[in-house]
Amino acid sequence: MIQGLDNGQAPEKVDAGDRGDKRIAIIEAAVNTACQVGLEGLSMAEVADRAKVAKGTLYLYFTSKDQLIQDAFWHCHEENVAACDKGLDAIAGALPKLLQRLRNAVNWALRNREKGQFERMCLAKSQYGATTRYQNQHLQFKSVDRIIRDGLDKGELRLLPSPVLGEMFFGIGGAVLYYLLSNPEALEDECFWDQVDAGITGCLGRVSVD
Amino acid sequence: MIQGLDNGQAPEKVDAGDRGDKRIAIIEAAVNTACQVGLEGLSMAEVADRAKVAKGTLYLYFTSKDQLIQDAFWHCHEENVAACDKGLDAIAGALPKLLQRLRNAVNWALRNREKGQFERMCLAKSQYGATTRYQNQHLQFKSVDRIIRDGLDKGELRLLPSPVLGEMFFGIGGAVLYYLLSNPEALEDECFWDQVDAGITGCLGRVSVD
Amino acid sequence: MIQGLDNGQAPEKVDAGDRGDKRIAIIEAAVNTACQVGLEGLSMAEVADRAKVAKGTLYLYFTSKDQLIQDAFWHCHEENVAACDKGLDAIAGALPKLLQRLRNAVNWALRNREKGQFERMCLAKSQYGATTRYQNQHLQFKSVDRIIRDGLDKGELRLLPSPVLGEMFFGIGGAVLYYLLSNPEALEDECFWDQVDAGITGCLGRVSVD
Amino acid sequence: MIQGLDNGQAPEKVDAGDRGDKRIAIIEAAVNTACQVGLEGLSMAEVADRAKVAKGTLYLYFTSKDQLIQDAFWHCHEENVAACDKGLDAIAGALPKLLQRLRNAVNWALRNREKGQFERMCLAKSQYGATTRYQNQHLQFKSVDRIIRDGLDKGELRLLPSPVLGEMFFGIGGAVLYYLLSNPEALEDECFWDQVDAGITGCLGRVSVD
DNA sequence: CATGAATGAGTGTTCATTCAT
DNA sequence: TATGAATGAACACTCATTCAT
Numbered sequence A, B, C, D: 001m002i003q004g005l006d007n008g009q010a011p012e013k014v015d016a017g018d019r020g021d022k023r024i025a026i027i028e029a030a031v032n033t034a035c036q037v038g039l040e041g042l043s044m045a046e047v048a049d050r051a052k053v054a055k056g057t058l059y060l061y062f063t064s065k066d067q068l069i070q071d072a073f074w075h076c077h078e079e080n081v082a083a084c085d086k087g088l089d090a091i092a093g094a095l096p097k098l099l100q101r102l103r104n105a106v107n108w109a110l111r112n113r114e115k116g117q118f119e120r121m122c123l124a125k126s127q128y129g130a131t132t133r134y135q136n137q138h139l140q141f142k143s144v145d146r147i148i149r150d151g152l153d154k155g156e157l158r159l160l161p162s163p164v165l166g167e168m169f170f171g172i173g174g175a176v177l178y179y180l181l182s183n184p185e186a187l188e189d190e191c192f193w194d195q196v197d198a199g200i201t202g203c204l205g206r207v208s209v210d
Numbered sequence E: 001c002a003t004g005a006a007t008g009a010g011t012g013t014t015c016a017t018t019c020a021t
Numbered sequence F: 001t002a003t004g005a006a007t008g009a010a011c012a013c014t015c016a017t018t019c020a021t
Helices: A018-037 A044-051 A055-061 A065-085 A094-111 A113-124 A142-153 A162-182 A184-188 A190-204 B018-037 B044-051 B055-061 B065-085 B094-111 B113-124 B142-153 B162-182 B184-188 B190-204 C018-037 C044-051 C055-061 C065-085 C094-111 C113-124 C142-153 C162-182 C184-188 C190-204 D018-037 D044-051 D055-061 D065-085 D094-111 D113-124 D142-153 D162-182 D184-188 D190-204
Strands: none
Touching (some): A018 A113, A094 A113, A094 A184, A094 A190, A162 A190, B018 B044, B018 B055, B018 B065, B065 B094, B065 B113, B065 B142, B094 B113, B094 B190, B142 B162, B162 B184, C018 C113, C065 C094, C065 C113, C094 C142, C094 C190, C142 C162, C190 D190, D018 D044, D018 D113, D065 D113, D065 D142, D094 D142
């Protein structure tokens, strides 16, 4: 079986240039292919074909199939996280930050469908059992976690353990994202977003309901 | 690649008796194995070993590995859905029904860890792309969907498309379930459940937040 | 690299019958092939072809290429040792025993050229460095070793360490064998054998030369 | 498979100088590596690494891996033969010459363990079948062959075909060498050498035994 | 001369599936 | 109905060799 995303550590950056170009081309071929045939159906031969390099060439850039998948995951994940975090510092309050973060996530995912799908496929491998992505991958989710812990400290959020709040946020976000992926027109619908914001606020915020 | 849960149709029931017994033994062997080695790491040889039948025998009961996985999924899923739906008819109101349903789901998952994990592994395969389990698997989720549509009709739920509400419910429920799988003591914590209920109500209920 | 003949332990015997037949057919295909292309040039695909079985079938009988080679070695080696040891018990004296043993070895090798060559190829892998077949494979050579130690105890042999005498015996024997493999007519030449016997006796026997 | 030492021809000498230096560095890297990983486990990449040249550079000095191994063999073999032959002309009589030659061989092999091992590994490849190093490599063994033919002509040696005597000499010498490689202290043991000399004389000399 | 990225044929091995018994 | 030996396509990975720079 393909291994999980074990250490949760982003690899050191590789220089750009020719070497980087081919590396990226291979990663993109892997991402495209995996989106069609799945993570385990991914064959090195097909990746090589799509990247228009020889099979052996793959092993100049990645030590194994697992390594290629891990590197491809981090390639997508870092881009995603960067896009999601953009501009968050300028926003005050945990809830507004989270609301904006969801918009960022949706925008990126709609513009990068394959990378997004690939990232989700990789993440899905780590949440079958009792552990969750939020818990065992906290490095990846650290920005959301930081916001939530901050919000808890300041009394802005519902009194639930931070991992629960984090997972709830990703769960609700996933619901919105899935819907928008097949109904992109709702992206411009202010009423839709009003309700989504209200839902998140009602779930995560320190509000009481009668 | 192992195929998704394509048709969303529960297979016709098979008679009990000898035939049914061996069928179930094989399914349970598949579930146990998959929980240890993953869905793609599952080998027919190991399933046959664990079920104490010959490899060829598997093909008397299932036409292929994919079919075995699908059937095993339905085996778990139907049991899960039945447990989740139990007693819901006696409850009035969409939200109370959903709150109870979550309790039912958590109780079943904690008592049937392997079946639950197996079911989640199978479901994960169908929600990578733009489609969601809620949409393409509506048969499986029909009971939740019915509750939600009913609640929307009666004005009890937030004005969002029913698939969004459905996914939100499963997303929040997943967050709670994941947490309880590793922190079962919270199961008895009334405060915890108060907050969870409030969160779900705040997210899905027709409430406004300031 | 192909591993040496590591443990020096003959494997437990396998039952005859259908299973044994195919096992032997594969071993013989491996032996024939290796004699033509060498031990490392041996490919499982070619062995399967020659044995007229599918590639996968090889792995029903042998866990790996290395295992196949080891098993094939033991198959040849045991046959060889048995042929060499035949009738030795009836002969008194270490030197007469060794002289007869050489005749036995030559007769077997001439009648089983490929098995003999294969066995020698395998043995060659363990004597490159400081260690010798005689030392690290004493199980295989135990019959010669026993004769030599016996002869030393009884004062029939030259006062050299038994491994030296053993290697000398195999060295001289190899010289004779190599010659006879390309000059089989000498097999019937009594003068040739008289000289060979005298040479072995002069080398290994407790004789002094002026 | 790596080819045998086919033509038995020492290659023409290459000039010293820069070209020669790098050539020698590569050969030595190949010898060292092969002693650790075996002849077929030898990889051009590792040789290049150890010789601190680029992989492509190897092909400026050697047309192929086989060629490199052959050239490396000759490099070791010529050094070995030269050391073995040193001072032999001053000795009268075939047997004394051969006894001294063995001492020379042992001394060189103990002082040049890797080169010696490498040479033996290469030679092992040519003596599996019916042919022997002595026969198809007569160029390499010509000095021993000359001594033996001379000794036969002069009636000093046992009446056996010269290839048999030659192989016997190498066989006995190998036995002594293997022993000394792991028991170097015997090198200084006069009794040991007395017995070895007596053994060789008894085997190869024109002596009769009763 | 020297490089090292690129190649691609070849390797050993696995495993879902079949079918004669 | 049940078996399990046999299959063979598919796989990840290696490495001697080439060639543009």
